[in-house]
Amino acid sequence: MADKNKTPRQHEVRTFILKTLFYFVIIFMLVYLYSYVGINGGHFIYNEF
Numbered sequence: 649m650a651d652k653n654k655t656p657r658q659h660e661v662r663t664f665i666l667k668t669l670f671y672f673v674i675i676f677m678l679v680y681l682y683s684y685v686g687i688n689g690g691h692f693i694y695n696e697f
Contacts (some may be wrong), residue, residue, distance in 0.1 A: 653661075
């Protein structure tokens with residue numbers, strides 16, 4: 649019911665903020681997982697070529 653009182657502009661701003669936070673979390677997790685493996689941590693798949 650609270651959304652019916654909001655203007656379309658407020659809805660766009662809220663959607664933009666939520667999408668931005670969502671993508672930031674995804675990128676942060678990818679960077680974290682990449683740094684967790686480290687340089688000598690994982691086996692690089694193309695070492696044999």
